[in-house]
Amino acid sequence: MIESLTAADIASDIALDAIQRYPDADNPSSFLAVNEGNSYLRLPDTPGVIVYRPTGRYLVQFGGPFAPKEARPRLLRAFADLAAEQDREIVSIQLQGADAPEYLDAGFTVNQIGGSYALRLDTFSLRGTAFVRLRNKIARAVRSGMTISEVPLDRWHPAIRELDAGWLGTKGGANPLEFLVGQMGGRYQHLRRLFVGVHGDELTGYISYSPVYGSRPGWMHDLSRRRPECPPGVMEAINKTAIETFQAEGVPWLHFGYTPFSGLSTDHELPGHSRAFQWFMHDLWANGGHIYPAQTxxxxxxxxxxxxxxxxxxxxxxxxxxxxLVAVFRACNAV
Structure with missing residues (x-):
């Protein structure tokens, strides 16, 4: 069967190649680069891509340039030229520490905005007193009659859409988030993995995992939902099953992804950072649950x-x- 590719398909295929070929920045969320709806900047004589979304008077960039180190400054200069041509400004989100030098050299103000988290699977175990409460929650979910398995998306996609709609309904009709969260379906679904918990024939919860490249390869705990009325421990039980599967396969790392406003530390701030913005991030961590449930x-x-x-x-x-910052939230469909 011959696949008919659009220009967007070709661009996202190039982005997929870039995140697999040039993972030096160690961005655990890099697979978000192939989300539908992204735009890409490429140069004919320079390897790599920049991933972004136009939002109002901003170009909101995801991650740094996915490119070899020597190509990143040139791509960033071209991106700045593009923004100037459109009379827009660049704001870049989810940069890693390895991305920062090019931005500092280009005169950007760089601040920590959160943290991402990773679990080493070859040494992980739920044994011991530290995990008593977690084991009890998982046992309670299993005793409720839930069964857990890895499945193809096709079997459960309608039920997942229904569950997602119900979950959004409990949030006052909130919009589904985009850009900085994963997607389900599409041309790259075969690269993701899906684990579900069911009671009988009813979907209770699910977790989608995306591939992670770089020095800590493995999977990222990405999209997840559960029914509001389900027993405690459902998500933990699904994740435990996924962990055991990954460990049996010899997967080195499980990533839990980016949480805004978390993991903040003065030790992580870079030269020239904004002290006012630093204070604001700490305030959002302490008091900004109505904006984003970071602590939860x-x-x-x-x-x-x-x-x-x-x-x-x-x-x-x-x-x-x-x-x-508001432009970032707008790009994510959060406001």
Missing amino acids: QYAYKEKWQQDVVLPEYIAFQHGASIPA
Whole structure:
């Protein structure tokens, strides 16, 4: 069967090749580069891509340039030229520490905006007193009659859509998030993995895992949902099954992804950072649950006792600003 490719398909295929070929920045969320709806900057004589979304007067970039180190400054200069041509500003989100030098050299203001978390699977075990509460929650979910398995998306996609719609309904009709969260379906679904928990024929919850490249290869705990009325421990039980599967396969790392406003530390801030924005991030961590449930999301990740916390950054082309941060939220369909 001959596959008919659109220009968007070809661009995203090039982006997939770039995140697999040039993973030096060690961005555990790099698979988000192939989300539908992304735009890409490429140069004919330079390897790699820049991933972004136009949002109002901003170009919101995801990660740094996915390119070999020597090509990153040229791509960033071309991206700045593109923004100038469109009379827009660049704001870059989920930069890694390895991305920062090019942005600092280009005059960007770079601040920590959160952290991402990773679990080393070859040494992980739920044995011991530290995991008593987690084991009890998992046991309770299993005793409820839930069965857990890895499945292809086709079998459960309609039920997942129904579950997602119900979950959004409990959030007051909130919009589904985009850009900085994974997707289901599409041309790259075969590269993801899906684990579900069911009671009888009814879907209770699911977790989708995306591939991670770089020095900590493995899978990232990405999209996840559960029915509001389901017993405690459902998500933990599904994740435990996935972990055991990955461990049997010799997978080195499980990543839990990026949580805004978490893992903040003065030790992670870079030269020239905005002290006002730094204060604002700490305030959002303490008091910004109505904007984003960072502490709730972090609490789920913390219970697995992560081995590595990676600082993640935001870069402002023309100085830290709230409008630029709002543009990131707009790109994510959060406002």
